[in-house]
Amino acid sequence: MLLSVQGLRKSFNGRNVLEGVDFSVAAGELVAFLGANGSGKSTTLRCVMGITSPDSGSIRIDGAALDSLQGRELQQTRQRMAMIFQKIHLVPRRTALDNVCAGALSRIPTVRSLTPLLFPADVQQEALDCLDRVGLADRAFDRVGRLSGGQQQRVAVARALCQRADVVLADEPVSALDPHAAEQVMALLRELAHSEGLAVAAVLHQPDLALRYADRSIGLLQGSMTFDLPSTEITAEHLDTLYAPDRNPSVDRTQAA
Amino acid sequence: MTPHTLTPAVVRRGSSAQTRVALIRPKKPLRWITTAAVAAAVVGLHAVAIEGTDFKPELLVDGWKGMAAFIGDAFPPDLSWEKTLKPGLEATLVTLWIGLLGTTLSVPFALLLAALAAENTSPHRLVYQAARAVLSFFRAVPDIVFALIFVTAVGLGPFAGVLALICHNTGVMGKLWAESMEEIDAGPQEALRTAGANRIQQVANATLPMVVPQFVGLLLYRFDVNVRSSLVLGLVGAGGIGLLINQSIKSFQFDSMLTHILIVLVLIIVVDQFSAWIRRRLAA
Ligand SMILES: Nc1ncnc2c1ncn2[C@@H]1O[C@H](COP(=O)(O)OP(=O)(O)O)[C@@H](O)[C@H]1O
Ligand SMILES: [Mg+2]
Numbered sequence: 252m253l254l255s256v257q258g259l260r261k262s263f264n265g266r267n268v269l270e271g272v273d274f275s276v277a278a279g280e281l282v283a284f285l286g287a288n289g290s291g292k293s294t295t296l297r298c299v300m301g302i303t304s305p306d307s308g309s310i311r312i313d314g315a316a317l318d319s320l321q322g323r324e325l326q327q328t329r330q331r332m333a334m335i336f337q338k339i340h341l342v343p344r345r346t347a348l349d350n351v352c353a354g355a356l357s358r359i360p361t362v363r364s365l366t367p368l369l370f371p372a373d374v375q376q377e378a379l380d381c382l383d384r385v386g387l388a389d390r391a392f393d394r395v396g397r398l399s400g401g402q403q404q405r406v407a408v409a410r411a412l413c414q415r416a417d418v419v420l421a422d423e424p425v426s427a428l429d430p431h432a433a434e435q436v437m438a439l440l441r442e443l444a445h446s447e448g449l450a451v452a453a454v455l456h457q458p459d460l461a462l463r464y465a466d467r468s469i470g471l472l473q474g475s476m477t478f479d480l481p482s483t484e485i486t487a488e489h490l491d492t493l494y495a496p497d498r499n500p501s502v503d504r505t506q507a508a
Numbered sequence: 509m510t511p512h513t514l515t516p517a518v519v520r521r522g523s524s525a526q527t528r529v530a531l532i533r534p535k536k537p538l539r540w541i542t543t544a545a546v547a548a549a550v551v552g553l554h555a556v557a558i559e560g561t562d563f564k565p566e567l568l569v570d571g572w573k574g575m576a577a578f579i580g581d582a583f584p585p586d587l588s589w590e591k592t593l594k595p596g597l598e599a600t601l602v603t604l605w606i607g608l609l610g611t612t613l614s615v616p617f618a619l620l621l622a623a624l625a626a627e628n629t630s631p632h633r634l635v636y637q638a639a640r641a642v643l644s645f646f647r648a649v650p651d652i653v654f655a656l657i658f659v660t661a662v663g664l665g666p667f668a669g670v671l672a673l674i675c676h677n678t679g680v681m682g683k684l685w686a687e688s689m690e691e692i693d694a695g696p697q698e699a700l701r702t703a704g705a706n707r708i709q710q711v712a713n714a715t716l717p718m719v720v721p722q723f724v725g726l727l728l729y730r731f732d733v734n735v736r737s738s739l740v741l742g743l744v745g746a747g748g749i750g751l752l753i754n755q756s757i758k759s760f761q762f763d764s765m766l767t768h769i770l771i772v773l774v775l776i777i778v779v780d781q782f783s784a785w786i787r788r789r790l791a792a
Contacts, residue, residue, distance in 0.1 A: 300702055330704040340695035342717045353713045357704030364709045407699075414703045 252311075253278045253450040254299070254332075254418045259308035261294055268294050269305070270474040276450040278417065281441050283461035283482070284454045286471035286493055292454040295471070296420045300334050312418065330357055333411030335421035335453075339403050343396030347387060347406045350395055351378035354413035374413075381409040384447075385439055401432025405439060412443075419443070421453040425460065433457075437464040458490050578762060585770060586763035596752060596768045600775050603748035606666050607735030607779075610673020611727065617678040622685035628697065629689055629711045643686070646679025651737050655746040666747030673734050673741070681730050688722040689715055721790050728783035735779050739772060749775075 255275035261268050269291045276282045284292045298305040301317075310317045312328050320328055333354070341350045349367040355374045356364050363369045382388045385405040387398075395403055404424055411419050421440065425433035437453075441464050444451045455461045461468045462482050470477040470493050478489050557563075586592045623629045624639035654672035662668050696714035705713065742750015749768055756765040 302698070302702060326704060334699070334702050336695065336699060338695050340693075340699035342696050342714055344717050344720060353700055353705070354703050356700060356706075356709045356713065359709075361706060361708050364705075365712045367713075410699075410703070 252276065253313055254452070255311045256295075256299060257309045257311075259295060259298055259310075260306045261291075261298055261303065262306060268474050269298070269308075272308070272471070272474070272476055274452075274469055274476070274479060276418070276452050278448045278450050279444055280466050281444040281451045281453065281464060283465035283468045284452065284471060285458055285461055285468055285490070289473075290471040290493070291474040292471055293422050296334065296422050296452070296454065300332060300420060301329055302334075326357075330414060331416055332418040332420060333414045333416035335404070335407050335411060335419060335424045337423035337426050339400075339407050339427075341395045341403055341407055341410070344394060346392050347382060347395055347398065347409075348375065348378050348391040350406055351381050351409045351413045354378075354381075354410035355415075357414075378409070378413050381412040382406070384412060384443075385409045399432065400428045401435055404428060404432070404436050408436070408439060408443070417448070418450045419452075421451065423454050423456055426456045433460065440464070458485075461485075581760075582762040582766040584763065585766040586761070587767060592764045592767045596749065596764075596771050599742075599747075599749040599752045599768075600771050602666050603738050603742060603750065603772075604735060604775065604779075606669040606673065606738035606741065606746070606748055607731060609670045610677055610734045610738065611681075611731045613670070614674045614677040614681060615727070617674070618682040618685060621678065621682040622689060623711060623716075625682060626686040626689040628692075628694060629707075629715055631707055639682075639686075643679050643682045646675055647683055648679070649676065651676035652740060652744060655741045655744050659745050664745040664747070669738050669741040669746030669748060672746060673738060676737075677730055677734055681726060684726045684730075685719075685723055688719050688726065692718045692722075724790055725787050728786055732779055732783050736776060 252275040257273050259269050259272040272291070272295055274282070284295065286292050294303060297303040298308070299310055312331055315328055317325065317328060342353075345367065349370070352359075352367065352370045352374055355377065359371060359374060363371060379388060379391055382391050385408050387402060387405055387409065390398060390402065395406060398406065408419075419440070424440070425436050428436060437460055440451050440453060443449045444466075453465070455465070458468075462485060465482045467480065468482045468485050469479045470489060472493055477492055478485070480489070621639050621643055624631070624635050625643055627636065630636035630639065651672045654675045655668055658668035658671040662671065692715060696718060697710045700710045700714050738746075738748055739750045739753075742748040742752070743754045745751065749772055753765055753768045753772075756762070756768065
């Protein structure tokens with residue numbers, strides 16, 4: 252497994268938000284995370300990325316446990332993971348190409364990264380190739396602010412590619428997009444997993460997207476996993492437990508009492 | 509467990525079929541006492557301030573004749589080219605150049621200090637505190653005080669004015685820029701951090717490009733203010749049209765003074781319109 256996570260726990264102010272999350276994502280696989288608001292999907296991804304530090308749990312990339320690594324080695328291993336955000340987080344005033352180059356900053360000396368004019372030519376060429384892979388090579392010199400939401404999210408994916416990440420974590424990558432753009436971005440993520448061998452984990456708000464695009468879907472309910480199944484085996488009951496806990500039989504019993 | 513908890517102020521009246529929510533504002537008995545105390549304090553402060561500033565409107569009434577004579581002397585403005593207009597226009601240009609250089613030459617200092625004094629870009633808490641302190645100092649010392657200091661150092665003339673504006677403007681613009689960096693969306697910077705970019709790379713490739721419009725807007729605003737400040741600096745000997753206005757008052761040439769003031773008025777309107785025009789284009 253390219254990414255494997257075990258026993259991930261996290262609490263904020265004494266409230267348990269993650270109560271032991273275990274999952275793994277293989278190279279070439281697209282895995283969807285489903286769950287109601289506040290169930291801990293974002294926290295899971297942020298803990299894996301190291302944006303939030305988990306209370307406990309182990310994270311392995313290609314078998315190497317992150318907490319056994321240090322310094323340069325840890326940094327290099329972490330950089331095999333890239334994050335895609337719902338709010339995209341590109342710089343709107345810069346061109347698509349310059350934004351994609353920023354994914355390679357860790358490979359550029361600091362003095363050459365002060366302005367895009369100094370970015371090395373090979374990095375710029377690689378960035379253009381990444382834009383080509385997401386189908387946007389012809390928009391390389393357009394300002395990102397001029398692109399549509401779907402195009403912007405594809406530029407963000409290209410930035411992750413330019414980082415040379417082989418694990419891509421996407422937190423609601425299509426929630427802010429119109430349906431057509433959402434399909435395009437999902438198709439791109441699946442394509443990157445299936446054809447280029449990336450391990451992709453995406454939090455999705457629409458279960459139907461998960462069922463159609465993801466190889467596997469994981470359900471989170473109040474910080475615990477309720478299922479981890481091939482998307483073809485997900486039923487309406489599975490989804491009901493996630494989004495309508497009030498109708499969950501176990502909850503009904505406590506209310507009747 | 510009750511499914512719905514009513515707040516004390518909301519009471520339902522009438523039968524179950526047609527109920528209405530009664531409007532009963534929650535009483536806050538201490539509210540008017542605080543209001544009265546604040547009002548009394550404000551009135552008291554003003555009484556002390558009027559006493560402390562020898563504020564006597566009757567003096568203005570008595571003195572209107574002197575003012576009228578003064579204004580009478582100023583009209584008509586002296587429009588002789590050699591004696592007033594030419595030196596006035598030349599000095600006005602100097603005032604403009606003082607304002608321009610005072611603004612642009614403070615940019616590198618303000619930029620560096622702003623980056624060190626903004627929470628999201630500063631490398632360390634101590635650096636942040638130190639940069640804030642430096643900015644506060646340059647902001648707290650008025651440009652006219654800097655002008656007086658530099659006049660003793662480099663002599664009378666516009667150069668002292670430029671140096672004074674650089675110092676004060678670094679403090680003000682650095683603070684304004686630091687604040688606009690703190691207000692900017694942190695997302696792009698976080699995205700680059702997760703991609704492994706170091707702090708300088710994050711600032712140069714996310715934070716700074718995000719704040720360019722705000723920075724330029726504030727820069728133009730400061731240019732506007734600095735041109736006006738450089739007028740006042742002229743009054744203490746730091747060159748420009750302010751110096752001429754001062755001289756014409758001292759030699760009782762009020763008609764020349766009026767001409768200079770009219771030129772200044774035109775300059776200020778032009779600069780104001782110019783920066784408003786650029787800011788509009790930037791916003792579009
Ligand atoms: N930095 C934080 N501080 C305190 N509470 C947090 C923080 N981040 C997330 N939470 C809480 O953790 C819970 C899970 O949040 P999140 O992972 O964002 O849920 P999801 O992405 O599934 O909607 C929520 O109740 C949220 O309020
Ligand atoms: Mg979330």
